[in-house]
Structures are given as structure tokens and as C-alpha cells.
Amino acid sequence: MSESPPPGLDLARLAAHLERERPGLVRGPLSAQVVQGGRSNLTYRVTDGARRWVVRRPPLGHVLATAHDMAREYRVISALRDTAVPVPETVLLCEDPDVTGAPFYVMEHVEGTPYRTSEQLAGLGAERTRRIVLALPETLVALHAVDPEEAGLGDFGRPAGFLERQLRRWGKQLEASRSRELAGIDELRGALGRTLPVSPRPTVVHGDFRLDNVLVGPDDRITAVLDWEMSTLGDPLTDLGLLAMYSERQDVPGSPVSTTSGAPGHPTAAELVERYALLSGRDVSRVNWYTAFAYFKLAVILEGIHYRFTLGRTVGEGFDRIGELVPVFIDNGLTTLRKG
Structure with a gap:
């Protein structure tokens, strides 16, 4: 996993925000990589060396918030958590674009393979x-x-x-x-x-x-x-x-x-x-x-x-x-x- 931050995700700001909102969640320096395969919103795999999370944000330079509504995604995943539908556990939603440049949300990393071909x-x-x-x-x-x-x-x-x-x-x-x-x-x-x-x-x-x-x-x-x-x-x-x-x-x-x-x-x-x-x-x-x-x-x-x-x-x-x-x-x- 790369030490340099990927485009669209300021790891220092992300870590500071997580510490404010979820004290003790992150226990070490964050590193991240872009998850390939997404067709629209950007997806990152983030780790502190012990735990892993996934961060989602709109595409770089995108200005139509309604087409890539992070709060909407976060809401439906959170709502389905206690149903028979398998979804990741949500961690945090941030609608303040000043943190990493765009609204984003964090969810737990789930093990599994996406079969594409x-x-x-x-x-x-x-x-x-x-x-x-x-x-x-x-x-x-x-x-x-x-x-x-x-x-x-x-x-x-x-x-x-x-x-x-x-x-x-x-x-x-x-x-x-x-x-x-x-x-x-x-x-x-x-x-x-x-x-x-x-x-x-x-x-x-x-x-x-x-x-x-x-x-x-x-x-x-x-x-x-x-x-x-x-x-x-x-x-x-x-x-x-x-x-x-x-x-x-x-x-x-x-x-x-x-x-x-x-x-x-x-x-x-x-x-x-x-x-x-x-x-x-x-x-x-x-x-x-x-x-x-x-x-x-x-x-x-x-x-x-x-x-x-x-x-x-x-x-x-x-x-x-x-x-x-x-x-x-x-x-x-x-x-x-x-x-x-």
C-alpha cells in the first residue's frame, strides 16, 4: 500500500477528522490506495497498519453533488445494516468539503473478491x-x-x-x-x-x-x-x-x-x-x-x-x-x- 496519498484524499486531514469524530479509532499513520473498478465515485482502501476501512467520495472535479450524493449512499447502507442484505458497517459521514475537498464517508473494509470477467x-x-x-x-x-x-x-x-x-x-x-x-x-x-x-x-x-x-x-x-x-x-x-x-x-x-x-x-x-x-x-x-x-x-x-x-x-x-x-x-x- 503506497505511503504517498492518492489523488483526492488528504490523509492528514482525514486522520485529524477521524480523531475528532471517532477518538481512538485510528491508531497509527494512515496509508491508502485507490480501489480499481469503480465507474463513478472514487473508492479508497485505507489502513492504519492494524485495521482497514474504505472511503468513498465523488469524482475529482465533479460539481453536481446530487449525482454523487455521499449522504444518500451512507444512509441506505446504514439502514440496511440490520437486514438480510449484506452491506459493510458504516463508520462516519462527512459532508464538509473542506476536510478532503469533497463530501465523503467511511465504512468498514469487507473481505471478498469482485468478479469482473x-x-x-x-x-x-x-x-x-x-x-x-x-x-x-x-x-x-x-x-x-x-x-x-x-x-x-x-x-x-x-x-x-x-x-x-x-x-x-x-x-x-x-x-x-x-x-x-x-x-x-x-x-x-x-x-x-x-x-x-x-x-x-x-x-x-x-x-x-x-x-x-x-x-x-x-x-x-x-x-x-x-x-x-x-x-x-x-x-x-x-x-x-x-x-x-x-x-x-x-x-x-x-x-x-x-x-x-x-x-x-x-x-x-x-x-x-x-x-x-x-x-x-x-x-x-x-x-x-x-x-x-x-x-x-x-x-x-x-x-x-x-x-x-x-x-x-x-x-x-x-x-x-x-x-x-x-x-x-x-x-x-x-x-x-x-x-x-
């Missing part, structure tokens, strides 16, 4: 892979079984009109980054709007639930669900549709979308949906709409990245190919939606 899972063998992936719908059922009122999350979102607002939001995102003709994107958005399902009773939704947003222990059990920045109250089947999308074979060379579906033993999307339906008792007959909506969201996100790349605002390996992937996700969305 088919190659990682292939090394475990088919039986273990199947057991790990089938734990995803089981964990999702546990999350959706949480009573928001009892957990203190009754005002965590506005579930009425949730799907309409989501579709409108992502439509606005599309317009904000529209710089070229995208065949089928307006057709997909229009068809989604004309065929909106009737949402079931609202629940806490994660918003980005997939394999690489959980930690898995050596016993193949999920030890923690991470990355709650998109959580709210809404339609639980949006989580299921996203999980199904990430579990379908993409077979797109260079795709930035993390998928492990090619690993031997990996359950199909249909198996994951069936497992969720069996354990939750929910009607999943419209799951194709939710999966198509997930494809639409990913197409919009990828187009936004492509647009920023054309403006020279995004650098890094692989960004030059993202633009050619967008039509693939549009086509997948249309194909999925036509299945009914």
Missing part, C-alpha cells in the same frame, strides 16, 4: 461459478423484501411514476450527448414509452445490481453489496432487468460492459429471472421490457462517453471504440423488446 470465474470451475452467480437473484430478493418504512427509508425516493421519470431522464441524457445519427434509438425509446408496464409495489432498488458490484467470500457467499449511488425507492424489476442484461452474452470485442456470462457454469439470464420469480413470488412476465430498458440506458451511457471522447474530454485505452458499440446495444434492446 469470465476469465476470473473460469478459474473457479463451473460448479462454483454457478453457485456464486445464483446468489445474485437470492440477494436481490432479500433487498426487495426490505420494508422501506421499517428500515427508515420511507422517504428515500418518489416511487409514483417511477418508470415514466426514468425513461424521461435517460431520454434527456440522450439529447444532451446526441451528436450523430443513431439508427433505432428513437424507435427504442418510443416503444418503451408506449409499452410501460404497471409497476409492482415499490421497494428499495439498488440501481446497478450486477456481479462486479458485490464481494464474494472464499465460501462463495456474497459478503457485501457495494456501489449504492443509484439506489432509490422504485420498481424492483428494474434491478432484475439490469441483472438479466448483464447476464446475456454480448460477444462484442472491446465492449466496456462488464459481463461474465461466457464462464463455464454461468447461469443464463432466464435461469436468474426464474430463480428470482421463485423466491420472490413476483410476476416477471414483463421482464423483457425491463431488460430492453437496461439496454437503452447502457446505449445512452455509452453514447455519452463517445460524445465526450470526440470532444477530447475522455482519455484512456478503448474509448476510441466505444462509439461503434452503441448500435449493438440499441439492436439488442429492440430485439429484446419485440419478444414481448
